Amino acid sequence: MPNSPLPLVSPSSSPPSTPSFEDALAAHGQAPLTAKSVSTLQVNLGKVCNQTCHHCHVDAGPQRTESMAKDTIDHIIDVLDRTPQISTVDITGGAPEMNPHFEHLVRECRIRGRHVIDRCNLTVFYVKGKSHLPKFLAQHKIEIIASLPCYQETNVEQQRGKGVFDRSISALQTLNRLGYGKEGTDLCLHLVYNPLGPSLPPPQVELEQDFKEELLSRYGIQFNRLLTITNMPISRFLKDLQEAGQVDSYYALLKKSFNVATVEDVMCRSLISVGWDGRLSDCDFNQMLDLPLQSDSPQWIKDFNLFTLEQRPIVVGSHCLGCTAGAGSSCGGTLA
Ligand code: SF4
């Protein structure tokens, strides 16, 4: 295989009949997939989370113990010091705020002038010892990307657990009071939508309008943008598909919906993902599938080398069809 000595898909992640992403790329003259730049460092601070959502591609939860250590965070800060090309640090988890070094990392990134994104589940503000977080995030002008798959309680709780809806609404109201999501402030608050089941998200612009009207009229909540994200056929969502006998039909949908216009901007072409243990991957999904970078690339944050990483071939698998289906999907929403 041109991209990697690894199998294209982790054997445990999908059945042998899954369609090939490389075939889809090759059919449009787009293989192999290669990086264009590294402008974003996506840092996964660990798998500890106060929630246990059905669709979670990290298999995160309160019982997980994986959490990034301080010396790994120091390596990240060192990389930022010698790599001005990295403009954004996108912090994710689990619930990244559960890592004891979260605030240290945020401060150090901001001191160095980096744009920082916190992928926040909102309910973490109600964990003991975390109630100061909204003010901390506002003080450091951190962009918040928060999950809220619906403006209706039943749908949110079906996907994210009992009691999540009320706490999410209350957290969003708190953020609004601090200026988040309001016009004329530089405090960005984006919401993330992903479908409840094995379907593609509806058009982002129309859904955003619905969310804005409903959240404002029902709860007085404002936000900046709605990002629609396709559920990736990995981890907990894959398990749900397997239990429902829907793996093949979901892959058939992703393959049928392959959109070549999304290939230019799939997120792996401009970011590197750092795992909780410091291992580098092409994206958060590859990291969860234990797919490391192509073997010629540096494998650990302590060995980070921008020149090599900017030119690397990307390790792909059938799960990548989730990024290129329909309007496309990335951590920043649709692509095309
Ligand atoms: S809040 Fe996010 S990280 Fe936590 S279980 Fe849900 S999807 Fe996973």
Ligand code: SF4
């Ligand atoms: S899952 Fe998406 S972002 Fe990750 S390597 Fe595949 S195409 Fe790139």
